[in-house]
Amino acid sequence: MQDNHPFSVWRARLWPVHGYELKKVIPMILMFYLVLFVYTILRDTKDTLVITGHGSGAEIIPFLKLWVNVPFAILFTISYAKLSNVLRRNMLFYFIISGFILFFCLFSFVLYPCRDVLHADQLADYLETILPLGFKGFIAVLRNWTFSLFYVMSELWGSVCLSLLFWGFANHITQISESKRFYALFGMMGNLALPTAGFFVYYASQARETLPEGTDSWGYSLNIMTGVITIAGLLIMLVYWWINRFVVTDPKLYQADNTAESKLEKLSLSIKDSLQLIISSRYLLCIAMLVICYGVCINMVEVTWKNQLRMQYPSPNEYNQFMGLFSTCTGIFTIFMMLFVTNNVIRRFGWTVAALCTPVVLLSTGCLFFSFVLLRDSVPNGWFILGMSPLMMTVILGALQNILSKSTKYSLFDPTKEMSYIPLDPEKKVKGKAAVDVIGNPLGKSTGSLIQQVLLVIFGSLSAITPYVAVIVLGFFVVWITSAKSLGTRFRLLAKKHSDVE
Numbered sequence: 221m222q223d224n225h226p227f228s229v230w231r232a233r234l235w236p237v238h239g240y241e242l243k244k245v246i247p248m249i250l251m252f253y254l255v256l257f258v259y260t261i262l263r264d265t266k267d268t269l270v271i272t273g274h275g276s277g278a279e280i281i282p283f284l285k286l287w288v289n290v291p292f293a294i295l296f297t298i299s300y301a302k303l304s305n306v307l308r309r310n311m312l313f314y315f316i317i318s319g320f321i322l323f324f325c326l327f328s329f330v331l332y333p334c335r336d337v338l339h340a341d342q343l344a345d346y347l348e349t350i351l352p353l354g355f356k357g358f359i360a361v362l363r364n365w366t367f368s369l370f371y372v373m374s375e376l377w378g379s380v381c382l383s384l385l386f387w388g389f390a391n392h393i394t395q396i397s398e399s400k401r402f403y404a405l406f407g408m409m410g411n412l413a414l415p416t417a418g419f420f421v422y423y424a425s426q427a428r429e430t431l432p433e434g435t436d437s438w439g440y441s442l443n444i445m446t447g448v449i450t451i452a453g454l455l456i457m458l459v460y461w462w463i464n465r466f467v468v469t470d471p472k473l474y475q476a477d478n479t480a481e482s483k484l485e486k487l488s489l490s491i492k493d494s495l496q497l498i499i500s501s502r503y504l505l506c507i508a509m510l511v512i513c514y515g516v517c518i519n520m521v522e523v524t525w526k527n528q529l530r531m532q533y534p535s536p537n538e539y540n541q542f543m544g545l546f547s548t549c550t551g552i553f554t555i556f557m558m559l560f561v562t563n564n565v566i567r568r569f570g571w572t573v574a575a576l577c578t579p580v581v582l583l584s585t586g587c588l589f590f591s592f593v594l595l596r597d598s599v600p601n602g603w604f605i606l607g608m609s610p611l612m613m614t615v616i617l618g619a620l621q622n623i624l625s626k627s628t629k630y631s632l633f634d635p636t637k638e639m640s641y642i643p644l645d646p647e648k649k650v651k652g653k654a655a656v657d658v659i660g661n662p663l664g665k666s667t668g669s670l671i672q673q674v675l676l677v678i679f680g681s682l683s684a685i686t687p688y689v690a691v692i693v694l695g696f697f698v699v700w701i702t703s704a705k706s707l708g709t710r711f712r713l714l715a716k717k718h719s720d721v722e
Contacts, residue, residue: 244473245402248390251459252410254452255386260417261445262374264543270371271526272536273364275344278527279357279682282669284371285519288361290666292372296380297654310464313385314457321453323373328446331366332439338366354677387638388653393474403635408558411630414551422544425537438536497652504652506707507640508660513700514633515664518625520689521586523672524593525618527682532615550623557631571636572708578633579700585621590690592617640707643714
């Protein structure tokens with residue numbers, strides 16, 4: 221008999237897991253937490269490094285995303301294709317995580333301390349004398365090339381370890397009926413990483429207050445964060461081993477399709493084949509458009525905000541402290557969304573409505589932010605809270621916009637996107653997901669970056685291009701919303717054919 225007691229109903233919504241499933245769910249939550257914990261630290265730190273670096277600013281981001289992120293993403297995809305034909309799934313996971321850990325240790329203990337010797341200051345100074353002002357960001361990429369390398373590796377952690385490795389593994393061992401109960405829970409519990417990592421970043425960035433005079437406080441903070449990242453990476457591999465050892469071998473928790481699995485081990489993840497698969501499949505193309513449009517829109521809004529933030533906080537430690545607080549607030553609001561919004565929206569209104577929430581929130585808050593940036597000089601001083609300067613008010617408003625956008629993305633965009641892969645056949649899951657996540661995400665951000673670069677070269681500064689950025693972003697929102705509606709229709713039809721649909 222079904223228990224309709226109010227307490228039982230709320231318990232089922234907050235913790236929709238049967239007792240025997242805890243063996244599977246808790247390790248997956250822990251793995252998601254650790255991956256997102258590391259990503260939060262890297263996301264805050266990478267921006268601090270490149271934006272506050274010598275001769276740099278927020279203008280560097282569009283050039284990084286196009287001329288560094290995309291080539292590295294393509295290179296990784298080609299390397300992953302070759303490695304997937306040589307290494308088994310488990311060994312490939314360990315190899316990739318270990319490679320990231322080794323790089324971040326190398327950066328913190330070798331590259332950063334030697335930055336004055338390694339950075340191309342003389343070349344950059346010469347280029348500044350012969351290139352227009354709009355190329356400032358490109359020159360900063362070359363000048364601070366070790367910081368640029370750290371930036372792209374941090375971006376790849378999000379694309380590879382979070383999207384490809386974790387969600388790929390989750391889709392591999394989770395059925396559709398389980399995903400409806402588990403995925404929102406993964407996000408809700410895993411997103412505890414945002415406030416905890418944000419608080420840790422804030423604390424680590426305060427190290428300058430206790431260090432003797434003359435000590436490189438930012439380098440000291442980097443060492444602390446790298447040590448914690450290393451420990452988290454080792455724990456990720458340990459949890460992954462435990463799941464393969466004790467969960468995947470339990471027939472109550474995982475039923476493998478041996479034919480499909482043996483076939484998947486031999487699939488080639490060629491970049492050419494992956495892209496052709498996306499183009500030939502309207503379903504995968506719609507998923508790719510969601511990822512690309514999100515990347516374009518959030519990137520173009522964020523760069524404008526980070527330009528304001530750089531003017532308010534020029535010091536690396538102060539900038540990183542603010543980013544730590546930003547991540548903490550984002551995490552708290554995301555958890556609230558997971559608890560009270562995600563499950564209700566997906567269950568009551570369906571996949572399409574849940575997928576449309578992110579573009580609608582980003583569109584409405586983005587319009588408010590851009591309006592304030594463009595019109596703040598005409599706002600009466602009495603409107604600013606507690607005597608805040610117009611610049612600080614812009615920073616706070618931009619932070620609120622990003623908090624709302626990212627929390628909606630984590631709580632609704634990511635779960636619905638990952639759910640959309642599950643009804644696909646094994647080949648499309650592997651090849652299509654790799655192409656969409658590893659290439660689609662950087663492609664979206666680089667498209668926005670290309671637009672910003674062209675505008676920067678023409679108009680010279682981020683402040684001058686803001687009105688044009690606002691109009692272009694509106695166009696991508698139209699494409700995003702149209703793709704989400706189309707994918708929602710196709711998802712319902714495909715899910716009905718899937719034997720695992722409840």
